[in-house]
Amino acid sequence: MTTTLFKGGRVLDPASGTDAVMDVLVEGQRIARIGKDLPASEAEVIDASGLIVAPGLIDPHVHLREPGQEHKETIQTGSQAAVAGGFTTVCCMPNTAPTLDTPEIVRFIYDQARTAMCRVFPVAAGTVGRQGERMTEIQLLAKAGAVGISDDGDVIASAGVMKSVFTATGAAGLVFMQHCQEPTLTRGASMHAGGISTKLGLTGWPRIAEEIIIERDIRLLSVAPCRYHVQHLSCAGSIEIIRIARANGLPVTAEASPHHLLLTDEACLGYDTSAKMNPPLREQSDLEAIRKGVADGIITILATDHAPHTPDEKALPFSDAPFGIIGLETALAGYAKALIDTGHIDWLKLVELMTINPAKLCNLDRSHRGDDGLGELREGGLADITLIDPAHSWTVTESDLEGLSRNTPFLGTEFNARTVLTMVGGQTQHSRLNASASS
Numbered sequence: 001m002t003t004t005l006f007k008g009g010r011v012l013d014p015a016s017g018t019d020a021v022m023d024v025l026v027e028g029q030r031i032a033r034i035g036k037d038l039p040a041s042e043a044e045v046i047d048a049s050g051l052i053v054a055p056g057l058i059d060p061h062v063h064l065r066e067p068g069q070e071h072k073e074t075i076q077t078g079s080q081a082a083v084a085g086g087f088t089t090v091c092c093m094p095n096t097a098p099t100l101d102t103p104e105i106v107r108f109i110y111d112q113a114r115t116a117m118c119r120v121f122p123v124a125a126g127t128v129g130r131q132g133e134r135m136t137e138i139q140l141l142a143k144a145g146a147v148g149i150s151d152d153g154d155v156i157a158s159a160g161v162m163k164s165v166f167t168a169t170g171a172a173g174l175v176f177m178q179h180c181q182e183p184t185l186t187r188g189a190s191m192h193a194g195g196i197s198t199k200l201g202l203t204g205w206p207r208i209a210e211e212i213i214i215e216r217d218i219r220l221l222s223v224a225p226c227r228y229h230v231q232h233l234s235c236a237g238s239i240e241i242i243r244i245a246r247a248n249g250l251p252v253t254a255e256a257s258p259h260h261l262l263l264t265d266e267a268c269l270g271y272d273t274s275a276k277m278n279p280p281l282r283e284q285s286d287l288e289a290i291r292k293g294v295a296d297g298i299i300t301i302l303a304t305d306h307a308p309h310t311p312d313e314k315a316l317p318f319s320d321a322p323f324g325i326i327g328l329e330t331a332l333a334g335y336a337k338a339l340i341d342t343g344h345i346d347w348l349k350l351v352e353l354m355t356i357n358p359a360k361l362c363n364l365d366r367s368h369r370g371d372d373g374l375g376e377l378r379e380g381g382l383a384d385i386t387l388i389d390p391a392h393s394w395t396v397t398e399s400d401l402e403g404l405s406r407n408t409p410f411l412g413t414e415f416n417a418r419t420v421l422t423m424v425g426g427q428t429q430h431s432r433l434n435a436s437a438s439s
């Protein structure tokens, strides 16, 4: 049995509120002990002084492109990108080909994920083929192991269908994750509707198209109870709607993505398709509101929306290029830059938004398919551990990207923090450290 001792790190476990310099001893797949001055005995010792020892990071929103678009990413290559960015668990969206809308495809994802470098959990579609018309068999999808329901990439536009999907998703005990975009307000849109879209002569995607869906869905929840989650929130107004819903006790959560916390629509100037995403980059006031929404506790989850595309696709004219950027390898660094370097939150809070909160969203904090709960550091629990260097200056280059695609606007960006080791179930799956054995 391999044993590893993380020595003298700052152990952060938001689930228990732990923030103390301690050692963590891993034996086999599990955490054997957490405490001060633990004996090394036969363990491989990793000097964690100056580093943060956190539960393995969890991303509840990635696109792994398998099945159907394996030239962009596969479950295997996506998991490589994940562990390079400190993630031990990712939840993959159903906009694959075929759509992830049957129990067979849910099981296919689990089969493919057996050799992946991190844990992979599928989110299944709410409507057949994500067409927004006919509801999927949500009870069976849940039984097969889907950890959430979403038509991500598209909204469920019909209120009638949405109501049925909420009811079934709620009854199955799952969360519904909404891509909030009223489609008739965004036809042909490729970026935020504002001064810059006018200047570039591009069709704009107005804020109200996001807000109106959140408003509608919150209304529907009163007749179709369900846990409801707003994906990749992009505008200030959305936060105010969610603030009121949460104040009224509704089970509404929201996530923010690195790009919406760091960039504005100015990044689209020059028709740079690496800044084309959906929902689009908006204005400085939105960016500030999203940061503040995280600080205020309205946004409780961070998610990358990792969306790989080929260079050929991103070389198309702006209005024709696909939406989306990759995010797994640079996410932690980006969140730290947007939220910690600016004084909005501290490290314990950041780790909470990336571990126990997304675990709870997808019911991964409790026993799941024979494994125990994820998202925390506890004696006897699975050894999913991420080491973070909170004072590591680095500039993103292509060699830092370990998935299949390269479409990121963050090449050349300087960051001040980085994950340096990723352990999944006691196995070190990625390391930038030189470990030394002790006797």
Ligand SMILES: [Zn+2]
Binding pocket: 152, 153, 154, 179, 231, 232, 278, 279
């Ligand atoms: Zn989406």
